[in-house]
Amino acid sequence: xxxxxxxxxxxxxxxxxxxxxxxxxxxxxxxxxxxxxxxxxxxxxxxxxxxxxxxxxxxxxxxxxxxxxxxxxxxxxxxxxxxxxxxxxxxxxxxxx
Amino acid sequence: xxxxxxxxxxxxxxxxxxxxxxxxxxxxxxxxxxxxxxxxxxxxxxxxxxxxxxxxxxxxxxxxxxxxxxxxxxxxxxxxxxxxxxxxxxxxxxxxxxxxxxxxxxxxxxxxxxxxxxxxxxxxxxxxxxxxxxxxxxxxxxxxxxxxxxxxxxxxxxxxxxxxxxxxxxxxxxxxxxxxxxxxxxxxxxxxxxxxxxxxxxxxxxxxxxxxxxxxxxxxxxxxxxxxxxx
Numbered sequence: 001x002x003x004x005x006x007x008x009x010x011x012x013x014x015x016x017x018x019x020x021x022x023x024x025x026x027x028x029x030x031x032x033x034x035x036x037x038x039x040x041x042x043x044x045x046x047x048x049x050x051x052x053x054x055x056x057x058x059x060x061x062x063x064x065x066x067x068x069x070x071x072x073x074x075x076x077x078x079x080x081x082x083x084x085x086x087x088x089x090x091x092x093x094x095x096x097x
Numbered sequence: 098x099x100x101x102x103x104x105x106x107x108x109x110x111x112x113x114x115x116x117x118x119x120x121x122x123x124x125x126x127x128x129x130x131x132x133x134x135x136x137x138x139x140x141x142x143x144x145x146x147x148x149x150x151x152x153x154x155x156x157x158x159x160x161x162x163x164x165x166x167x168x169x170x171x172x173x174x175x176x177x178x179x180x181x182x183x184x185x186x187x188x189x190x191x192x193x194x195x196x197x198x199x200x201x202x203x204x205x206x207x208x209x210x211x212x213x214x215x216x217x218x219x220x221x222x223x224x225x226x227x228x229x230x231x232x233x234x235x236x237x238x239x240x241x242x243x244x245x246x247x248x249x250x251x252x253x254x255x256x257x258x259x260x261x262x263x264x265x266x267x268x269x270x271x272x273x274x275x276x277x278x279x280x281x282x283x284x285x286x287x288x289x290x291x292x293x294x295x296x297x298x299x300x301x302x303x304x305x306x307x308x309x310x311x312x313x314x315x316x317x318x319x320x321x322x323x324x325x326x327x328x
Contacts, residue, residue: 006235006299013292020160020285028162035156036165036250037098039278040257044104047263047271053103058202059195071197072154079150086140090304 098165098279099190099208100253102201109260114206120214121187124180131181141301141308145173146185148297152290153189153212159282167290168249171242172297174217175224176314186213211252220245234319235295243291250279 025031044051062068105113131138152169159165173182190208193199200208220241227237258272266273302309306320 004299006296010292010296013289017285017289021158024158024160024162027160031162033158033162033164035098036159036161036163036278036282037101039163040098040275041101041104043271043274043278044257044261047261047274051104051261053101054106055103055201055203057102057198059198061198062196068197072156075154075192075197076151079147079154082143082147083151086144087300087304089140094304 098250098253099193099200099212100204100256102194102198102203104201105204105207105256105260109256110203110206112206113204113210113256117183117206117209117214120180120183121209124182124184127178127180128184131177135311138308138312141176141305142181144301145176145182146188148172148294149182149185149189150192152293153193157286157289159285161278161282163278163282165250165279165282165286167286168212168216168246169290169294170212170217170249171220171238171245171290172294174220174245175238175241175298176309176312179214179217179221182217183209183213186217207256208253211249211256215252216245216249219248228315228319234315234323235298238298239291239295241291242294243287246287246290247280247283250283251276254279 024033062071128142131142149169149172152167154166156164156166170182170186173185186209187205190200190205190212194201194205223241223244224237227240228234254272254275257275258268261271262268263270263274302315302320302323306315306324309315310317310320
């Protein structure tokens with residue numbers, strides 16, 4: 001695939017995104033960039049003065065950050081394999097037709 | 098970033114199921130029809146679903162000092178419409194709720210409403226309006242996908258604000274607080290997702306443009322125009 005205008009625009013936006021992350025690191029010193037859902041939990045506590053979830057997690061709970069990152073990586077890998085496979089399939093098919 | 102298990106009290110979690118279930122049912126009907134009538138489009142369906150799978154697993158840091166993930170639903174919404182996208186959203190959200198303790202089963206209805214329905218409906222509406230106005234295809238895809246992503250988190254904020262209105266400011270007061278967390282964090286991510294979706298569409302047009310014409314996503318003239326001018 002040739003590098004066209006689309007790839008260049010995408011690359012510029014990606015570089016800006018990374019730059020914004022470095023800005024975020026400088027603007028929020030000491031932040032660990034935890035999940036926004038965790039931050040929302042803090043807002044719920046502020047608003048209600050303390051909220052207890054009425055039911056606990058019912059699925060499998062990863063025992064720690066390591067296993068959790070494995071499962072997230074697995075999720076990304078499954079998706080990436082499917083996308084790559086079918087793009088290759090279509091491309092090869094287009095050539096042989 | 099979805100609403101945690103148990104974090105929506107009654108009647109809110111039930112209400113969001115009431116909102117989502119009919120759309121999911123209609124989506125399954127549409128999906129069944131598509132799968133049985135258009136077997137040649139199955140790979141494209143798989144790619145659109147896989148795109149959601151990949152993007153919603155990437156937790157990206159944002160300028161606000163917290164992290165969130167894109168949704169990836171804009172692409173499926175443009176290709177197959179919001180109802181089919183809702184079914185894909187259910188699959189991804191179930192995976193994350195069951196294996197990752199991310200999101201939850203009781204909050205599934207609310208999370209499907211934001212990521213699987215409202216975001217995709219916005220993407221679909223923007224896409225149709227933009228193409229009708231004869232704007233550049235890639236610009237329209239970019240805007241549609243970015244707003245699908247962003248609208249998802251605006252709705253998540255609204256869902257939490259409805260369930261937890263603040264004593265001083267009511268719904269609006271706590272909506273501001275939740276939106277400050279979700280919607281602000283999401284802005285750079287939404288722009289990134291829009292750009293990625295537009296780029297992926299360039300490749301889809303290159304390898305399988307005829308499928309887009311068959312799905313009535315774009316007209317043959319648009320394809321010719323895009324292919325005639327190097328993008």
